[in-house]
Amino acid sequence: MSIRVHQLAKELGITSKELIDKLHSLKIDVKGHMSALNDDTAFLVKEELKPKKEKPKTKEKAPKKIKEPVVKVKEPKAEEKKAEEKKIEEEKIVEIKEELKPELKALKINLPIAVKELAIKLEIKPADLLKKLLDKKVLVTINQALDEEVARLICEEFGYSIEKPPSFEESFLAELDKAGDPKKLKLRAPIVTFMGHVDHGKTSLLDIIRKTKVADKEAGGITQHIGAYEVMLPKGSVTFLDTPGHAAFTAMRARGANATDIVVLVVAADDGIMPQTIEAIDHARAAGVTIVVAINKIDKQNINLDKVKKQLADHDLIPVEWGGKTITVGVSAKTGQGIDSLLEMLLLEAELLELKANPDKPAIGIVIEAELSKGKGPIATVLVSNGTLRIGDIVMAGLNYGRIKAMLDDKGRRVLEAGPAKPVEILGLSGVPQAGEKFYVIADEKKARDIVATRQMEAERKKLAGKTSKVTLEELYNKIKVGEVKELKIVIKADVQGSLEAIKDSLEKLSTEEVKLSVIHGQVGDINESDVMLASASNAIIIGFHINPTNEAKALAKQEEVEIRIYSIIYEIVNEIQAAMEGMLEPVIEEVFLGRAEIRQVFNVSKIGVVAGCFILKGRIPRDAICKLIREKEIVFKGKMSSLKHFKDDLKEAKEGFECGISLGFKDIQKGDLIEAVEIRKVARRLNK
Numbered sequence: 238m239s240i241r242v243h244q245l246a247k248e249l250g251i252t253s254k255e256l257i258d259k260l261h262s263l264k265i266d267v268k269g270h271m272s273a274l275n276d277d278t279a280f281l282v283k284e285e286l287k288p289k290k291e292k293p294k295t296k297e298k299a300p301k302k303i304k305e306p307v308v309k310v311k312e313p314k315a316e317e318k319k320a321e322e323k324k325i326e327e328e329k330i331v332e333i334k335e336e337l338k339p340e341l342k343a344l345k346i347n348l349p350i351a352v353k354e355l356a357i358k359l360e361i362k363p364a365d366l367l368k369k370l371l372d373k374k375v376l377v378t379i380n381q382a383l384d385e386e387v388a389r390l391i392c393e394e395f396g397y398s399i400e401k402p403p404s405f406e407e408s409f410l411a412e413l414d415k416a417g418d419p420k421k422l423k424l425r426a427p428i429v430t431f432m433g434h435v436d437h438g439k440t441s442l443l444d445i446i447r448k449t450k451v452a453d454k455e456a457g458g459i460t461q462h463i464g465a466y467e468v469m470l471p472k473g474s475v476t477f478l479d480t481p482g483h484a485a486f487t488a489m490r491a492r493g494a495n496a497t498d499i500v501v502l503v504v505a506a507d508d509g510i511m512p513q514t515i516e517a518i519d520h521a522r523a524a525g526v527t528i529v530v531a532i533n534k535i536d537k538q539n540i541n542l543d544k545v546k547k548q549l550a551d552h553d554l555i556p557v558e559w560g561g562k563t564i565t566v567g568v569s570a571k572t573g574q575g576i577d578s579l580l581e582m583l584l585l586e587a588e589l590l591e592l593k594a595n596p597d598k599p600a601i602g603i604v605i606e607a608e609l610s611k612g613k614g615p616i617a618t619v620l621v622s623n624g625t626l627r628i629g630d631i632v633m634a635g636l637n638y639g640r641i642k643a644m645l646d647d648k649g650r651r652v653l654e655a656g657p658a659k660p661v662e663i664l665g666l667s668g669v670p671q672a673g674e675k676f677y678v679i680a681d682e683k684k685a686r687d688i689v690a691t692r693q694m695e696a697e698r699k700k701l702a703g704k705t706s707k708v709t710l711e712e713l714y715n716k717i718k719v720g721e722v723k724e725l726k727i728v729i730k731a732d733v734q735g736s737l738e739a740i741k742d743s744l745e746k747l748s749t750e751e752v753k754l755s756v757i758h759g760q761v762g763d764i765n766e767s768d769v770m771l772a773s774a775s776n777a778i779i780i781g782f783h784i785n786p787t788n789e790a791k792a793l794a795k796q797e798e799v800e801i802r803i804y805s806i807i808y809e810i811v812n813e814i815q816a817a818m819e820g821m822l823e824p825v826i827e828e829v830f831l832g833r834a835e836i837r838q839v840f841n842v843s844k845i846g847v848v849a850g851c852f853i854l855k856g857r858i859p860r861d862a863i864c865k866l867i868r869e870k871e872i873v874f875k876g877k878m879s880s881l882k883h884f885k886d887d888l889k890e891a892k893e894g895f896e897c898g899i900s901l902g903f904k905d906i907q908k909g910d911l912i913e914a915v916e917i918r919k920v921a922r923r924l925n926k
């Protein structure tokens with residue numbers, strides 16, 4: 238599309254002559270009023286001639302004033318004068334520092350954004366923006382779109398930080414997340430998870446509560462295991478999650494859901510606090526969940542409750558009777574002793590937490606577990622966190638949606654609806670969602686389908702871009718700068734307690750105004766799967782000192798994209814983390830071997846030059862790989878090749894056992910030399926040292 242000068246002049250309300258003058262001043266060559274202008278030029282001119290808007294103010298600053306020394310009648314004493322000068326000097330320094338630290342103003346834009354749109358947003362001339370981009374070696378035209386990285390860089394230069402407006406999904410779901418009318422809020426049952434060291438009695442406690450407290454007579458004495466069950470008491474109900482332990486708890490959290498309101502920390506009276514008890518405490522704390530302690534097995538002989546309470550206090554769980562805030566209850570899963578008071582305490586705690594929900598709206602909630610049943614299709618156990626779920630509702634969870642065909646409660650009875658904190662099994666989803674995923678009831682099936690489609694596309698895009706949302710040391714600085722990370726959370730595993738304490742102390746001291754460092758879990762021992770899940774759920778990194786991750790943990794870390802760094806010197810940890818916080822961490826480049834070829838003959842081909850006739854001994858040699866020319870174990874050349882051929886045909890890749898001709902753009906090649914192809918990769922440092 239193009240526009241004539243006179244047409245544009247008319248549009249702009251100026252004469253053709255004025256427009257031609259303007260064009261000439263912009264160094265745009267036009268002959269006369271019939272000359273055609275392309276879109277970009279027309280846009281540029283329009284921008285130029287737009288009435289200037291008031292520039293956005295970048296941080297109100299009082300006009301700089303250098304304070305005049307106070308005029309005194311008497312000549313000030315020498316030291317007074319000095320002090321005054323010093324003060325002025327200090328004020329100047331403060332002012333300069335303030336100038337160096339301009340605050341970024343938020344700019345709302347959709348990404349990717351076309352150059353011309355960004356210019357409008359920044360209220361600058363598109364030509365200036367193009368020039369700025371060119372300075373940054375970004376060669377684009379005015380209509381081309383800029384991705385987030387480039388747009389962010391440019392915006393920062395102009396004093397703005399990018400604020401992305403919420404996507405359709407975000408704003409749509411945020412609306413559904415709202416609790417609605419505060420007057421309609423009603424108290425709901427607390428959702429409780431049992432955690433603690435293995436064999437301390439989590440399962441036994443869940444069982445005895447179910448057996449003695451669930452009124453299942455009407456259902457013929459059968460209780461269904463559907464991942465959660467509800468206990469009705471005269472003063473209220475409590476919902477228990479049926480998968481005890483911090484692994485399941487944190488795995489759910491890593492999928493995005495904090496289903497639990499209260500953690501019951503089970504500690505066997507005869508055993509006291511053990512390693513997994515500490516893990517459980519840290520997992521619950523990282524989730525910000527209230528802890529109630531059940532000291533179990535009090536039926537046993539020779540137990541000392543005070544000793545256990547002392548251990549709890551050492552971990553900042555100070556019992557109420559000792560002046561702290563932690564409720565502790567002695568129980569026995571064997572005799573049933575103390576179970577009633579435990580339940581009572583849970584209700585009490587729930588009251589303090591003021592857990593409320595509005596039953597009078599479409600449901601939202603969390604998937605507790607899900608599976609594919611042969612006869613029934615996908616079955617999911619869900620917990621309603623707000624609203625009421627009904628048969629016939631359209632439910633969306635993760636990448637699945639569907640209309641609820643049937644609903645069963647924890648006693649296996651068919652139900653028509655489920656209110657807040659009710660666990661139910663639902664049938665009708667299109668696929669099996671993951672435990673921990675949030676579900677929403679969406680009135681309009683088309684909207685549900687659209688959101689799922691967008692989610693699928695986004696997941697694909699992320700996978701292709703290899704981008705991770707998890708924090709890594711390499712990326713830390715950027716994330717701090719754009720305000721994405723305000724706290725660097727760290728899990729430390731070390732060989733001995735002494736080192737652990739020393740590392741924890743020195744790391745926490747690195748906290749700055751911009752970013753706080755907090756050690757969310759520190760323990761002696763190898764890095765295990767539970768550490769990885771904790772780091773994943775909390776967006777933390779893991780530091781190992783003189784220890785390694787287990788194989789399972791290594792695999793899980795890869796899957797969850799959690800960074801693990803292993804060190805053997807404490808100051809190296811401190812140095813690296815500090816460097817990462819300041820954006821000074823150097824990336825580690827690793828060469829990955831792809832293939833090796835032997836040069837069997839050297840040809841001179843007109844126009845192309847020297848060509849190595851090769852035989853691929855091992856692996857593969859891709860056309861775009863970096864090649865190393867090796868002569869007697871010495872690298873004589875390293876760089877990209879200029880052609881890869883098989884006779885006259887260009888190849889994308891040459892494979893093991895085949896012949897090919899390689900020209901390197903390097904003449905000194907000899908028969909018997911080796912050519913090795915490598916891929917250059919940026920890798921996280923010291924992983925698996």
Ligand code: GDP
Nearest residue numbers: 434435436437438439440441533534569570571
């Ligand atoms: P979990 O690994 O924490 O789930 O522990 P379990 O519930 O499987 O219990 C481990 C062992 O401790 C089992 O042999 C139980 O019978 C026993 N146990 C659990 N609670 C009690 C209790 O209150 N008193 C006694 N004496 N034994 C218990």
